[in-house]
Each structure stands twice: as structure tokens, then as C-alpha cells.
Amino acid sequence: MEMIKPFARRTLRPEALGGIGGFGALFEVPGKYRQPVLVSGTDGVGTKLKLAFEYARHATIGIDLVAMSVNDILVQGAEPLFFLDYFACGKLDVDTAALVIQGIARGCEESGCALIGGETAEMPGMYPDGEYDLAGFAVGVVEKDRIIDGSGIRENDVVLGLASSGPHSNGFSLIRKILDRHAIQPDTLLGETRLIDALLAPTRIYVKSLLTLMAELPVKGLAHITGGGLLENIPRVLPDSVTAHISRSAWPLPPLFDWLQQHGNVVEEEMLRVFNCGIGMVVVIAPEHAQKAIEMLRNSGETVWQIGTIKPRQLGTPPIIIT
Numbered sequence: 419m420e421m422i423k424p425f426a427r428r429t430l431r432p433e434a435l436g437g438i439g440g441f442g443a444l445f446e447v448p449g450k451y452r453q454p455v456l457v458s459g460t461d462g463v464g465t466k467l468k469l470a471f472e473y474a475r476h477a478t479i480g481i482d483l484v485a486m487s488v489n490d491i492l493v494q495g496a497e498p499l500f501f502l503d504y505f506a507c508g509k510l511d512v513d514t515a516a517l518v519i520q521g522i523a524r525g526c527e528e529s530g531c532a533l534i535g536g537e538t539a540e541m542p543g544m545y546p547d548g549e550y551d552l553a554g555f556a557v558g559v560v561e562k563d564r565i566i567d568g569s570g571i572r573e574n575d576v577v578l579g580l581a582s583s584g585p586h587s588n589g590f591s592l593i594r595k596i597l598d599r600h601a602i603q604p605d606t607l608l609g610e611t612r613l614i615d616a617l618l619a620p621t622r623i624y625v626k627s628l629l630t631l632m633a634e635l636p637v638k639g640l641a642h643i644t645g646g647g648l649l650e651n652i653p654r655v656l657p658d659s660v661t662a663h664i665s666r667s668a669w670p671l672p673p674l675f676d677w678l679q680q681h682g683n684v685v686e687e688e689m690l691r692v693f694n695c696g697i698g699m700v701v702v703i704a705p706e707h708a709q710k711a712i713e714m715l716r717n718s719g720e721t722v723w724q725i726g727t728i729k730p731r732q733l734g735t736p737p738i739i740i741t
Contacts, residue, residue, distance in 0.1 A: 425523035431500075438535060443535035445532070454562075458557045459491040462551070463486065466618070467551070471549050478524075478620040481524055482587045483525065484522055485622065490642050492640065493566065499559055501534070502555045505550060506544070508549070518552070519536075571660055573660065575704055575705065578724055579700055581697065583621065640655065641699070641702075643700065648691075660737075661728070663741070665740075669696055712724070
């Protein structure tokens with residue numbers, strides 16, 4: 419607990435009442451909201467943990483944990499307020515746990531939310547030595563009349579794609595199968611990057627760049643590209659009356675995904691269903707705002723492409739068509 423406190427202290431916001439260590443964490447809803455609606459999300463990092471264990475890479479897995487939840491609540495327009503973590507193991511290795519939670523704190527700093535509590539559970543016999551499990555819980559807030567639900571998406575709206583930093587925290591069961599089948603070594607190079615570094619790159623957090631965009635322009639829809647890839651996540655924010663037409667040639671497939679497709683002999687449709695394929699977040703916006711949105715996102719440090727348009731949905735057609 420004493421090792422964790424300095425990390426958590428750096429993340430605190432003025433609304434956090436008290437510090438870590440109590441039975442419950444107190445947080446005041448920011449006064450700037452007229453009709454605040456709380457938005458909550460929870461997630462883990464899946465079997466990406468297996469690679470973290472195998473290669474003793476614990477310093478950034480906590481960033482993944484935060485990213486998966488704060489990016490999820492962000493798509494409804496919410497500003498992340500606070501985060502709680504759950505760290506479970508058979509026997510606590512204090513140094514490993516501190517590395518993980520330090521990463522969680524880094525993720526909270528990056529997303530502007532406070533790390534206000536959590537649980538460290540030591541359960542002998544539940545986990546193999548050296549392994550642990552993680553879960554994260556984020557709560558954010560959005561004005562009731564600023565909730566983004568995709569209902570305003572119309573014909574001719576523009577679909578923007580924001581670059582991912584890698585597979586993020588999805589598709590690792592397939593990734594590990596590919597690695598095992600070919601007995602791939604972690605030091606294998608993809609260009610100048612080691613394969614293990616590319617695979618374990620922390621999930622990109624889009625909070626600050628998208629909050630800046632939403633404060634300036636009316637964003638109609640956002641989709642966090644997680645499990646289910648582009649094929650299953652983009653339709654989640656579309657009304658039934660439209661189809662997203664996505665051009666696969668609009669952005670370059672990162673070398674890692676090309677490597678996975680070739681070594682795993684993965685068909686194109688499965689790639690688009692399992693992986694983000696280089697697009698970690700999708701933004702739907704009116705055509706008259708598209709160019710300014712691209713400029714703002716690039717100024718915020720994002721790599722962004724116009725990857726598609728919204729068209730009327732014809733009878734019998736799917737909600738997304740990727741060509």
C-alpha cells in the first residue's frame with residue numbers, strides 16, 4: 419500500500435475526497451456539469467497477460483488496463499473521472515505488483531482520471547506462481563444533452579480512423595497460437611522493432627485528443643475497436659438506416675498485422691474481425707466538419723485517415739461493408 423500511494427497521488431483530481439486506504443473511495447461530481455450523467459465501464463487485458471508473464475514485461479500492462487475502460491466510456495462522450503483496479507494473485511510479489519500499479523497510474527495520468535482505490539487479493543492456490551489477473555473499473559461523466567449515441571448519423575457523414583499502437587489488448591489468443599505454432603523467438607525483428615515490443619506496446623489512450631475534439635465540434639459517433647475488430651465494433655454505433663462503407667486501402671496495414679496474417683494464414687475477414695488492423699478508434703462526423711476534425715486530431719498527436727463514408731442501408735445489406 420505504501421509503495422502504491424505515491425503513484426496514485428499524482429493522478430488525483432480536485433474532486434477526489436481523501437486518499438487510498440479507506441473501505442470506499444469518495445469522489446464529488448464536478449460542478450461544471452448542469453445535468454451530469456455517469457458512464458461506467460469495466461474490462462481486463464485478456465491473454466495479453468500471458469506474454470507479460472512469459473517475458474517479464476509488467477511495466478506497461480497497467481496502461482492497457484486503464485485504456486480498455488476509459489476508451490470505452492469515452493465513446494459516449496464521457497470525461498473519465500476516476501478508476502479502480504483489481505489485482506489478484508496466488509502469492510503477492512510486491513515488486514511486480516508495484517510495477518503493474520505504477521503502469522495503471524501512468525494510464526490514469528494520460529487519461530486525466532484519478533486512481534482512487536482498488537483491491538489487491540492474495541489467494542493461495544488460485545493462480546500459478548508468477549501469474550496474476552487484472553480488472554479495471556472506470557467512471558466518467560457527460561452532460562445529458564451531449565451524450566454520443568450514434569442516433570444522429572446520416573448519409574454522407576465521414577468516417578475517420580485513428581491509428582492504434584498495435585493489437586492493443588485483443589486477439590492475443592490467436593497471436594499466442596501463431597507464436598507457438600512457429601516457435602517464434604521474441605527477439606525476431608519487424609523492421610527495426612522487436613516482435614515482442616510490437617506485441618506488448620501499450621494500448622493507445624484517446625481521451626485527451628477526443629475530449630478536445632468534442633469540445634469544439636459535434637461528433638456524431640465513436641467506436642472503440644476492441645474484440646470483434648472493425649467488423650463488429652463500428653456497427654455498434656450506427657442506426658439501422660445506414661451502412662458504413664469502409665475502404666481498406668485508405669490506411670496502411672502496420673507491419674505487425676501483415677506478419678500475423680502471413681504467419682497465421684489468417685483470411686482477410688478474420689483479420690478484420692479479430693484485430694483492429696491499425697485502427698484503434700473510429701470517429702463519425704458531418705462532412706463539413708471532417709477536415710477541421712482531421713487537423714485538430716493531428717495537432718493533438720493522433721495519426722488519422724478518412725477511411726469511409728456513411729450511405730443509406732439497402733434491404734439485405736450488412737451495417738458495414740469493407741472493400
